[in-house]
Every structure is written in structure tokens, then in C-alpha cells.
Amino acid sequence: AGAKGIFWIPPATSVPCASTSSSSSGIGEKETRGRVSVWILQGGNAMVALDWLAFLPYLLQRPSIEVQDEVPKEATGFLLVDYPSYGDCEGTPSPATCGETAETALLTLLEGLKEGNGSLGGVSEVELNFFGHSIGSASVLQLAVNLLEEAASDSSGKEKGTPTTGTVEARVLSEAEEGKREGTLRVRPGRVVLVSPFSSMVDMVGTLLPFIPRPLARRLLKHRWDNEESMRRLGASLKVVGNAPVLELEKGRAELTQARSEETSSSSSPSPLSVSILHGTADEIVPFRQGKQVFETAQKALEGTGVAVKFDELPGGDHNSCIARFIDKVVGAMFGLPSSASFASASSERPAESSL
Numbered sequence: 001a002g003a004k005g006i007f008w009i010p011p012a013t014s015v016p017c018a019s020t021s022s023s024s025s026g027i028g029e030k031e032t033r034g035r036v037s038v039w040i041l042q043g044g045n046a047m048v049a050l051d052w053l054a055f056l057p058y059l060l061q062r063p064s065i066e067v068q069d070e071v072p073k074e075a076t077g078f079l080l081v082d083y084p085s086y087g088d089c090e091g092t093p094s095p096a097t098c099g100e101t102a103e104t105a106l107l108t109l110l111e112g113l114k115e116g117n118g119s120l121g122g123v124s125e126v127e128l129n130f131f132g133h134s135i136g137s138a139s140v141l142q143l144a145v146n147l148l149e150e151a152a153s154d155s156s157g158k159e160k161g162t163p164t165t166g167t168v169e170a171r172v173l174s175e176a177e178e179g180k181r182e183g184t185l186r187v188r189p190g191r192v193v194l195v196s197p198f199s200s201m202v203d204m205v206g207t208l209l210p211f212i213p214r215p216l217a218r219r220l221l222k223h224r225w226d227n228e229e230s231m232r233r234l235g236a237s238l239k240v241v242g243n244a245p246v247l248e249l250e251k252g253r254a255e256l257t258q259a260r261s262e263e264t265s266s267s268s269s270p271s272p273l274s275v276s277i278l279h280g281t282a283d284e285i286v287p288f289r290q291g292k293q294v295f296e297t298a299q300k301a302l303e304g305t306g307v308a309v310k311f312d313e314l315p316g317g318d319h320n321s322c323i324a325r326f327i328d329k330v331v332g333a334m335f336g337l338p339s340s341a342s343f344a345s346a347s348s349e350r351p352a353e354s355s356l
Helices: 049-054 056-060 095-115 135-156 201-208 214-220 227-241 288-301 327-335
Strands: 006-009 034-042 076-081 123-133 185-195 246-250 253-257 274-280 308-314
Touching (some): 095 185, 135 227, 227 288
Parallel strands (some): 034 123, 274 308
16 A cells, blocks of 8 residues: 555567467458566665666667567666655565565556557567666565466465465466467566675674574564575476466466467567576675575576576675676676677766765
8 A cells, every 4th residue: 555666667669579360461460569678676775766767878778789589678668666665655664565566566567568558559578577786686586486476376276385475466377268368468587687685684684793693683583585585486486387487467467377489479489587696796785605695595496497597796896886887797687698798888987886
């Protein structure tokens, strides 16, 4: 309940998807709807959503390099979400309320894209990506996990071990329901990029207040963000639904189905989900070892799923300025660019280190 701090920076255009029906003459061919890429951005606890505006020009100036199955930069939009009590977003921040806010923002956006609100017209396919810095890493990872756990729970026919906190519902379509999805919106999870993630809030207490015994810290903490546990939950879900799941939105619901390659509107089979973690070696707030710990847990949890897991060390990078200082690596992780594709050529300037 209450106002939400949500900002949508739409793409300039969409790219065509394959038509739902065709004929050699074009007579009776249905209108082609578009495909866009959406990035959900959430920052640290000293940021509000609009602080990302200083960062977006550098994303939009990234080199136009041919990357397999990549949506062009002109078709990339950004969803900026405030935490409860930040900016104009009402409420009290907690893992549950942050999850509810992010899921509400996502569902609202997807419904608008599906209905053709705004300048894009109707969109039929969305590549959904997640980017978080510091505590934002925990929030966007929670969102990705919640979406996939809903789907995995329905697919396996079992109750999931950890309840989700939001309103997005996902399930696998039955055979009888397949083929009845004209006009729906397909949502394909793409990349998860985490910068300076902590392993868990309990570990952070041990780092900042080492004199407090770990069992006591666990009992006293109200907000038990845990990125390692989220990675384990992500792995468990992907082992049920596969590494390239497709969500379908209809009547206010996000429903997940294992789309066959011929059913997808892109020209090839969907690429698997990928996870990238970046961490500065001189991080004075979240120790470098915690980011490496999250990476090692992700490797184990996602083993055998076909999901690529990558770790980028940011030499000398601290906590608050690492995105600005290592913008090439951050942009490369977000858009799958090769290391040789330095985007410094796109602009002689970089984001101000104080801005992120």
C-alpha cells in the first residue's frame, strides 16, 4: 500500500519480433509486435532511484557490437525503483517490502508494455535483466528468485520452501493452455549483474561489529538479507524450470512456460540466464572476500544448469565509486560485450565518482 517510487526510462524503439502468422502474399498477416530489453536498476542504501540518471547516458553510449541474441541499445529501457521510505516511495524498508515494491513496479510496467501504452505500441517480447549495487544486489536477486520460485513451485507441483513476498504469480502452462496465448507478453529473464554484493547481513555484522557473536547477531537482526541463500534458491528453481525460462503475462499474471525454439519470437532459441558479479579489491564497506564468496556459492548452486557465472575483480576499486571507475567492465557485464570493446571511445568523460 502507499505511493511507489517508480521511474521508467523507455527505449527509443523496439525491434521486430516474428509475426504470429504469415503468408507468402502477406494477406491476412497479423501485425508484428516489438521486442525490447528491460533493465531493473537498484542501488545502495545511500541512493534514490533518480541517482541512476547520471549513469544512464554511459549505458546508452555503449558500442554497437554484434552480440548473439542481443537487443540493440536503441531498444533498451530502464526501470528505476526506489526502496520504501526512499524518495517518494512510502512505507518502511525491509526485504519483504522491497520485494513487494519491485514486483509491483515490474508487473505494472509489463502490463503497460503489453497493452501498448506509451510511444512503443504493443510489445510482445521482453528480455528482463537485473542490476544491483550493494544492497541493491540483494533486492534484484530476490526479485529474480521470487519470479522463478513461483514457476518452479507450480512446475514441480510442490510447495516451495520459502514463500515469495510480492504479487507476481508465475506458473507453467498446461498442454491444454498452450497455443491460446495470442496477444500475450513473453518475458525472458536474461542477465543478473551484481556489483559489490555482501554474502549475508550476518556476515556484515561480523565485519563491522566483530565483537558480537554470530549466533547473537543472527537473533538480533530484523532484516536477514542473504545473497548466498538466494543463489542456492536460484539454482534449485532453475533445475526445475530450465536455464532459459519464458514468462507469459495474461490478465495481470506472469505465467511461465518452457517455450520450444519454434515458439519463441526471436530468431534463435533463448540464451540461458547468466550471472555476473563484480567487486572492488579495496572495498572498505563490503569486503572483497564476500563478493568472491557469493560467486563461489553461485558456481556450486548453478552447477549443471548451463547458466554462465562470471566474476570480475576490480583492482583497487572501493565501494561507492567502483561503478564510475570501472564503467567499461560494468557495461561489458551488462551487455555481454567482449573485453576489447572499451566504451571509452564513445565518450571522453566518465560518470562522476560521487554520483554512484
